[in-house]
Amino acid sequence: MSGLKPETRKHLLQVGVANIANTLLKRGFRNVIPHGVRPLNPRQPCLVGEAFTLRFIPAREDLDHMGAYNRDDNLHRVAIETCPAGKVLVIDALGSTAAASMGDMMAWRLVARGVAGVVSDGGFRDSESIRLTGLPCYAQGVAIPATPIRLHPVALEEPVGCGGVAVYPGDVIVGDVEGVAVIPATLVDAVAEEAFAATAYEEFAAEQIRAGRSLLGLFPSTPESRQEYEDWLQGKEHT
């Protein structure tokens, strides 16, 4: 069960990741977008959910081989089997595409279990097949070699780095067509509300700009333009 308020979730589904980055920057957070992490499928649904983390370290030949995946206590498999429904599996794959951090069988299993999506700073194999699952998946790219060639799953639900950004279990992950943002858990309601308001204003501003108006005095907003926006909003509601 997700701890996110329905209102917050609703807002986050409608704001872009770029707007969340702006909102967090105003609060002093400059590093909230995992670098190089992109949607596997540009047409996949948006992603909102709390982070459930999996941490990899470099592989070692005696511990990491194809046989390691036959063990029921292999933490890569345990992560797939225990990440709660509605949460986002966030994988610290050392930023490496030298080995796969997930394949299609695992993706199908996450779908069956109701997991919201996956974010990895490494890569996925079977990417075409993963696209068919419909699961919102974010990574640096394709990574075909088998996981144990480079990666050893070592822990669940620890704070990790992902694409150079800190992710604490329970942080809120939002993904859109460009990438993902990480929102510290305690700020999520305020950030969602503020980003939602900014997104609504941008709809007004875009309409004005397309009609030929200058950016100056309009975007970013000024007190005067925000008043205009309020009037425009009322006008829309009356029609």
Place this chain on the structure above:
Amino acid sequence: MSGLKPETRKHLLQVGVANIANTLLKRGFRNVIPHGVRPLNPRQPCLVGEAFTLRFIPAREDLDHMGAYNRDDNLHRVAIETCPAGKVLVIDALGSTAAASMGDMMAWRLVARGVAGVVSDGGFRDSESIRLTGLPCYAQGVAIPATPIRLHPVALEEPVGCGGVAVYPGDVIVGDVEGVAVIPATLVDAVAEEAFAATAYEEFAAEQIRAGRSLLGLFPSTPESRQEYEDWLQGKEHT
């Protein structure tokens, strides 16, 4: 108003960027393709226009924050509001995708102002929305974080580097589905004519190759094959 001759513009719209690179290499120019700069949208129109440059330097926290974009003299905004119609905004973004060098509001404004396109060696945010504008846009990729996190706009219309290539204001930028070429202003008419002729010959050569002919004696052209081409051309014109 563009200073490009109509004939030159017409030729440049029909030649590929690779052919321009060949033509410039024959004149001794080895470095005319900004490295890693790709079209945001493979289906966007081709781009031809003179360069109008914007230079960024690294950001500094006291000068660069969300509030900086409320100032009318912010040079990033001034660039968008003053780049002449028909010209190409060329952005030296330090080759970094750590912060956005443009977003969708700015793109809509450039469209309204009749700017021909944008070339950045950094990245863009709101990339999906920018695609909707139809503006020919070239960059290294997506860059979601807000501009002031990493970039400070410092000057307009200075010589800059873009993707490792020198761009002087007034140089001619040509973009196709693969990337862009930078043509020194004084050479543009000659380069356009020569590249256009090469492109026409390639149509002939491709037809021959598809029909089973060897590359040898045909591509690159020889005096004999150029004669054949002339005959082929006449044949086509007579039908």
Place this chain on the structure above:
Amino acid sequence: MSGLKPETRKHLLQVGVANIANTLLKRGFRNVIPHGVRPLNPRQPCLVGEAFTLRFIPAREDLDHMGAYNRDDNLHRVAIETCPAGKVLVIDALGSTAAASMGDMMAWRLVARGVAGVVSDGGFRDSESIRLTGLPCYAQGVAIPATPIRLHPVALEEPVGCGGVAVYPGDVIVGDVEGVAVIPATLVDAVAEEAFAATAYEEFAAEQIRAGRSLLGLFPSTPESRQEYEDWLQGKEHT
């Protein structure tokens, strides 16, 4: 004429590159996937064939210029004209996208000659046009500058590196929608058979997982689950 057994070729066309990587890992081969090499066109056919290699070294201005491509003994051109039908042209382009390792004229010629496909750890120019040829082509990406700006063709049919992987002439190259695998020539029949069997089992496992079954005890397979699979297979054959 290809030396591949028809059965082996048939199997390789149906297994994914990831499965081949798994199979080779079990035999101790950890480095069989050229890094960063992707299909030019995600919808191109799969690729199977023996490697015919072309090796580049860095260019030198007195030897490498546009005129070098007028010589009939230019090895880049010779490679295109002599790579046997059914084989895969594997190009060691020093992992560089600073200059093109192939353009569309060469691709059309390879199609005419019946070559199976091309794998380069550099880049291609005229990529849109190459896509039209239908030739399965793999590379790191687009590379617009003319070949002699950075690359000198120096030898055919020597052992080379491609994307950090050793390729010996005659090794078998398999390409799918994600990338390519290099199979040592002596192992190809055994690898094809084993990877094909693994692929068939995965069809069964995916069906079970989509129906809600856990990965544990199913994927990777156990003696029990392989028995189940045999039963499932028989069930399918009877319907």
Place this chain on the structure above:
Amino acid sequence: MSGLKPETRKHLLQVGVANIANTLLKRGFRNVIPHGVRPLNPRQPCLVGEAFTLRFIPAREDLDHMGAYNRDDNLHRVAIETCPAGKVLVIDALGSTAAASMGDMMAWRLVARGVAGVVSDGGFRDSESIRLTGLPCYAQGVAIPATPIRLHPVALEEPVGCGGVAVYPGDVIVGDVEGVAVIPATLVDAVAEEAFAATAYEEFAAEQIRAGRSLLGLFPSTPESRQEYEDWLQGKEHT
């Protein structure tokens, strides 16, 4: 003539670059150390002075060749001949060691002219010979190829980037045995004073730590430990 107050200069000569970074971080400046820029000679004197900037862009074959250095208006040469005595020549060399941003003749000339030192985010040639000049020089490393192979000098005294850090003309550069810091001009007196005080405290703390005391309650300082330090200082002055 330097605009630095004697007291400020004296303090800056005694504090390490790391301490300046700490002091600036407390004021919100996180990016003040040009990345990868190291002293050419670990035994060279420390460096303090105001920045005089030189900006390079990528070279172009028609403008950049050995002959370009015979022109008296070549800005690389002009920079060497006009950088004021006591200032630091800061070179934006695009972070590239593909061509030299200075050689020994230029270094000897800077010494003769009384320039305080040089900071480049590229490299130097003739590095052994430059070491003999005694001039404090900082760069990414050695760069042997001639400047016009990759770099074109385009402007003096503009704001630039150096090692990923903004440098405005007049900013104060401090260099020690590890690297350099860039202090915004308006903050230099306050930063110098605060960093000097921190350095003095560290002398006390190091003595205590070497004598076996824990870091906790000592470093960073607490109100109690600062009182201790004051007492220790008085003790030292009385002896």
Place this chain on the structure above:
Amino acid sequence: MSGLKPETRKHLLQVGVANIANTLLKRGFRNVIPHGVRPLNPRQPCLVGEAFTLRFIPAREDLDHMGAYNRDDNLHRVAIETCPAGKVLVIDALGSTAAASMGDMMAWRLVARGVAGVVSDGGFRDSESIRLTGLPCYAQGVAIPATPIRLHPVALEEPVGCGGVAVYPGDVIVGDVEGVAVIPATLVDAVAEEAFAATAYEEFAAEQIRAGRSLLGLFPSTPESRQEYEDWLQGKEHT
């Protein structure tokens, strides 16, 4: 108290890291040398000890600032205060030199506490001063910016990655003038003995090679050359 047998420690102090890498490769371990990790001071003593690990993740502005180092529960400080005497502090600094993973105060404290040395895949600040401590220190290089600019200490004594190599608490770290090796704890006695024997043989081989003998039949050793070595050894013992 170290768990290393005195004989094992004695052997490890006399073998080079390269010999340890050879010995581990024969057992199938290909990845035991943290990449890019070098001694801070080429004249520092060799290092042998069991790993005590500290893990960093990327910093977050609300948690990581200069003030964080005033807290007694800051894990970076706790690591310095609790790493047992005789052990090696191994730091997973994300391979980044963007912020310091240790400074001189911490180094002095480690010396006072009897810690054997430090290995970081990031960088150190105050490197000159650290050299004075005599503590064997290994890192990628210098990193001047304050730790909280990029790094957050998050855990002690967990398995980590360091320079791309897995390090489990208790693994044995050996450092020489070139870098460090990581030996899995259970293998250390056997590896030490075998590497020591190989080192002794190399002394014999080097003497022979300097006297003009070919590598063939001598290095690597053959049964015959090992017999020669035994005779040589006896000869030496008798003199």
Place this chain on the structure above:
Amino acid sequence: MSGLKPETRKHLLQVGVANIANTLLKRGFRNVIPHGVRPLNPRQPCLVGEAFTLRFIPAREDLDHMGAYNRDDNLHRVAIETCPAGKVLVIDALGSTAAASMGDMMAWRLVARGVAGVVSDGGFRDSESIRLTGLPCYAQGVAIPATPIRLHPVALEEPVGCGGVAVYPGDVIVGDVEGVAVIPATLVDAVAEEAFAATAYEEFAAEQIRAGRSLLGLFPSTPESRQEYEDWLQGKEHT
């Protein structure tokens, strides 16, 4: 026996690598300095000799293991045993420091055989011990892991790339305290003579600059300053 004329060798021993780069640039050669290749020991003698090349490709586990070095036909060993006296062993190590391209035993053997030196674009192990041999050695840095972990020796005396520069067998290699230059074999006499003349002029220019003279009109030389130099030279000879 070296094919170099004594006069040419004498000149090359006295000119710096930077001067050779200048001389070659005037002839249109822009890429003659292997990037990132530095002397192992800044105090080693200068290096002049013709290139004898060794080419590596990526290793493959069945061919490359510690046992491979027991074979007398291992080409890495054969290179060491057959490189002619007076020549320079140039190693194409794929620019990788992931495995050693030479160790101390091989260096001792090269000394015994009278080889002039070694240039690798990879790294060396046993670097301290190699320094003791006195052999002029150039590489990217230290590389501790055993060769077969990443590199397979595949051919001798083929054209190769080294640090991004083409090296043909017989090209002349010159190394100084900064790095190496590669001179095409046919140009070596002319380049040596011209670079030697430039070096002599620089002695004059440096003296003038140290005495306070401007770079302008002096360096690079003008017809007038060259006349002055002739006079100065005569003056020196008369004393």
